[in-house]
Amino acid sequence: MEAFQLLSRGGIKFDKKRFKNDVELFNGKSKSDSGKEQPPSTNSELPVELDFFKYAQGGPSKRKGTNLEAESPAGKKRKFTKEDEDSEDEEDEAEERKPLPQRHRVTTKGNNVPDHADTFEEMRERFQLSSHLMTNLSKYGYHYPTGIQSYGIPILLSVSSFDPRLVNTLTNSLQSRDLAAISPTGTGKTLSYLLPMMAALGAPSGSSQIDSGSGVRAVVLAPTRELAQQIHNECLKLAEGRKWKIILFSKATANTLKDKAARDKVDIIISTPLRLVASLQSGSLELNNVRHLILDEADRMLDSEFHNQVQEIAAGCSRADIQKAVFSATLPANAEKIAMDMLKDPVRVVVGLKDTPLPLIAQSLTYVADDASKLPSLLTYFALPYSPPVLVFTSTQPRASSLAEELVMNGIPNVDCLHAGMTKKEREDAISRMRKGESWVMVSTEVMARGMDFKGVREVINYDFPTSVQSYIHRIGRTGRAGREGKAVTFFTDEDGPYLKSIANVLLQSGSPVPEWILKLPKPSKMKRKQMGKVKRAEIVNPARQIGKNDAIKKREMIEGSKRRKAKDQAKSEQKVLSPEAGSNS
DNA sequence: TCGCTTT
Secondary structure: OHHHHHHOOOOHHHHHHHHHHHHHHHHHHHHHHHOOOOOHHHHHHOOHHHHHHHHOOOOOOOOOOOOOOOOOHHHHHHHHHHHHHOOOOOOOHHHHOOOOOOOOOEEEEOOOOOOOOOOHHHHHHHHOOOHHHHHHHHHOOOOOOOHHHHHHHHHHOOEEOOOHHHOEOOOOEOEEOOEEEEOOOOOOHHHHHHHHHHHHHOOOOOOOOOOOOOOOOEEEEOOOHHHHHHHHHHHHHHHOOOOOOEEEOOHHHHHHOOOHHHHHOOOEEEEOHHHHHHHHHOOOOOOOOOOEEEEEOHHHHOOHHHHHHHHHHHHHOOOOOOEEEEEEOOOOHHHHHHHHHHOOOOEEEEEOOOOOOOOOEEEEEEEOOOHHHHHHHHHHHHHOOOOOOEEEEOOOHHHHHHHHHHHHHOOOOOEEEEOOOOOHHHHHHHHHHHHHOOOOEEEEOHHHOOOOOOOOOOEEEEOOOOOOHHHHHHHHOOOOHHHOOEEEEEEEOHHHHHHHHHHHHHHHHOOOOOOHHHHOOOOOOHHHHHHHHOOOOOOOOOOOOOOOOOHHHHHHHHHHHHHHHHHHHHHHHOOOOOOHHHOOOO
């Protein structure tokens, strides 16, 4: 009952309120953008995310009470061009007009980097964007480009002319620029590749205005079904009003393309890699007409499990003038090397500091001793006021299922679960409830960590400690999107010692406080980490409550119970994790 | 590291 009262503040009303907040933030930012001097209070409250609007030439014209005056576009451009060229080590006059101490700098690297564009209108003029695309942009609220959009879209719509070998004489066109784009979570990367892709394709296949060749013309790859579906939805928005054929690739849609004539009408395929590889190998899909290949969540797509599949797809794209682009919020050095080797004469764009989350996500670390203490801690958390929907991450599928069950049994309302062990339909239903705001607590695995954009998510809880800095950044990046504020809580136990310091450094870098003692922790030796990795976590079961469970749960509990005991024994045999003798090699 | 994702 109490929980219900707490939660009744959330739900449907919530979205409206949030949206209003967003509009206010948006206006606030626009004012500060065009004004020369800002009251400090306004500045400090401005989410850095909105700082992207520095690229906009004016304020939002439709919104009342907004200051429309702006600096001359030329003046702005000069300053930022200068910053582009000398990005790594200098701050000059551009710094002076920065309203925030920590702003998102954009750094670019590459040959003949195309100029960025401050507005969508400027992009329209430079690249003849169709009025159809412009209409859909404004219809869906894309009024001002974010940093990655300002830079990425012009790059993807530009041609490489410095190297004559890249000129494709057959198609009488120049090679479009390849791009590696790194921009924080929730900063509009999807539009950064979809818009230029559709602009470059020009019109749906078969249209008399263009030479569409025969076969699919663009492919977007994403690591999960859910993300592919979300990208598909975005793409449909941009396509609205014309007869684009945009396919979210699945077994079912693949079957509808058995006939080559049907395939020839396809403009864009959005898919997970393995699904596409399956069709390639069965000969029911050709990629020889693909002109644009996009890897979203590129570092994930290039890690060991996906790499071969992606390479096979890339190899199947046989057009010499294919444009490739990779996007991610994180790109560790090894993944970047692989990415750069795939790309031809690439431009590299980095927005903000690489591998640093948005400062508008308030992050904290919560010590919870051991695994058994986690559930009580989480229940305590939910006994206090919170802002649904909350996203809770666990390390394994069984833990996600069992934690969700425990929360339900403990009376937490509207708990949902999502992991890749569930059926396609179960997953789709869970996403649908989440989108409708019916889920207040969503327990999930790493499958939800990347790319998913639930605008209402204000709180993320890492119930199980993330096993990499990248995982941490992506998980907490489910909140704090598009300029909203967010909160991220990370539970850690003694077992998590080996990774604690690296995550703590991420908090520190992005402006969240960290207890001094954590920062003083020595960096554990490799051997120690190896040992820690062997500790298996059991399913989450509350031994105090045994009544009212169905047989399936009981059965699984018996199985998992023995696993749990084993894990416990093993854990006992481990040395104390945080002991200083672990040795420092930092 | 591992488990996570992909049919």
